[in-house]
Amino acid sequence: MRDIWIDCDPGHDDALAILTAIANKDKLNILGISTIGGNQTLEKVTTNAKNILSFVRADIPLAMGQKGPLVKCLEPSDEAHGESGMDGPYFDHGDYPLASKNAVNFMYEKIMSTENKTIIVGLGPLTNVALLLKSYPEVLDKIDCISIMGGGINHGNITSLAEFNIYVDPEAAHIVFNSGLPILMAGLDVTEKAEITVSEIESLKNKGKVSHLAYELLHFYNKSGQQFGFINSPIHDLCAIEYLLKPEIFGGNHYYVDVNTNDGVSRGHTFADKRLVSEKGKNTLVLETVNREKFVEVLINALEKLDNELVSK
Ligand code: BDR
Ligand code: CA
Numbered sequence: 001m002r003d004i005w006i007d008c009d010p011g012h013d014d015a016l017a018i019l020t021a022i023a024n025k026d027k028l029n030i031l032g033i034s035t036i037g038g039n040q041t042l043e044k045v046t047t048n049a050k051n052i053l054s055f056v057r058a059d060i061p062l063a064m065g066q067k068g069p070l071v072k073c074l075e076p077s078d079e080a081h082g083e084s085g086m087d088g089p090y091f092d093h094g095d096y097p098l099a100s101k102n103a104v105n106f107m108y109e110k111i112m113s114t115e116n117k118t119i120i121v122g123l124g125p126l127t128n129v130a131l132l133l134k135s136y137p138e139v140l141d142k143i144d145c146i147s148i149m150g151g152g153i154n155h156g157n158i159t160s161l162a163e164f165n166i167y168v169d170p171e172a173a174h175i176v177f178n179s180g181l182p183i184l185m186a187g188l189d190v191t192e193k194a195e196i197t198v199s200e201i202e203s204l205k206n207k208g209k210v211s212h213l214a215y216e217l218l219h220f221y222n223k224s225g226q227q228f229g230f231i232n233s234p235i236h237d238l239c240a241i242e243y244l245l246k247p248e249i250f251g252g253n254h255y256y257v258d259v260n261t262n263d264g265v266s267r268g269h270t271f272a273d274k275r276l277v278s279e280k281g282k283n284t285l286v287l288e289t290v291n292r293e294k295f296v297e298v299l300i301n302a303l304e305k306l307d308n309e310l311v312s313k
Contacts, residue, residue, distance in 0.1 A: 009045040010086050034128055039124065055091065063107070066131065088219060122240070124165055140180065147240045162269050202215075242295060
């Protein structure tokens with residue numbers, strides 16, 4: 001059993017990552033979930049997180065984090081996830097309780113009061129995580145590693161070199177990559193291979209309540225992905241969770257990875273030092289391959305498990 005904290009900005013793929021983590025409670029103990037302004041405003045992504053958690057009647061602490069990045073301003077976009085940040089399904093499940101403390105303080109207290117070391121899973125811009133590490137350096141000893149969806153050592157999506165989560169807050173990402181903690185990086189190198197096909201999406205329709213919710217999320221997400229040239233849908237954020245559940249379905253290499261924080265065309269670029277010997281050591285496991293069928297199977301099984309649990313609740 002591993003203790004994890006999920007920091008996220010739901011987001012269709014964030015939602016599927018959260019659901020998969022919840023379904024695997026025999027392997028992952030979710031200490032809490034925090035939200036960060038990213039895909040959409042902090043208010044919108046927090047509403048989305050509440051909706052997902054209410055839908056499956058979860059009992060996981062939820063806290064709101066930072067509204068936006070450390071240095072620049074947040075510029076949310078409707079392109080990938082719609083106006084709400086998680087368009088598609090309609091939710092009417094009432095309100096989910098929110099912690100009264102800011103996510104950074106809340107995360108600190110939870111992580112420090114737990115016996116095991118915690119794995120932080122970052123599915124959005126890394127602002128909350130960077131603030132945690134900088135505000136409370138003693139927390140470093142209580143963190144096992146940081147599993148992120150972010151970056152890409154070969155290409156970007158928001159610019160030709162930068163991936164969205166890193167691009168939104170490169171200064172925060174720079175702090176995290178240089179924290180001394182081991183980084184598991186599910187960047188575009190692997191996440192664009194972690195696709196669900198249109199027929200696999202269709203197979204979720206009317207299957208069970210949670211599977212159908214995933215269908216509605218993926219149906220919208222697939223349509224919006226077409227404007228970026230995708231036929232199938234890469235479920236980026238799910239990789240950062242699935243690696244913790246089934247590392248054997250992924251392949252990757254250890255590199256020294258850092259983040260470009262300069263203004264200009266390469267702002268937010270995560271670059272890897274591929275020399276055999278790097279003076280800075282190898283801080284990051286960069287995931288580069290995934291067994292796509294097995295990846296989708298883990299998701300489908302998780303949704304089915306939640307379908308059954310919801311029936312008996
Ligand atoms: C990342 O950006 C967001 O749109 C997704 O939720 C994912 O975290 C992919 O670049
Ligand atoms: Ca995300």
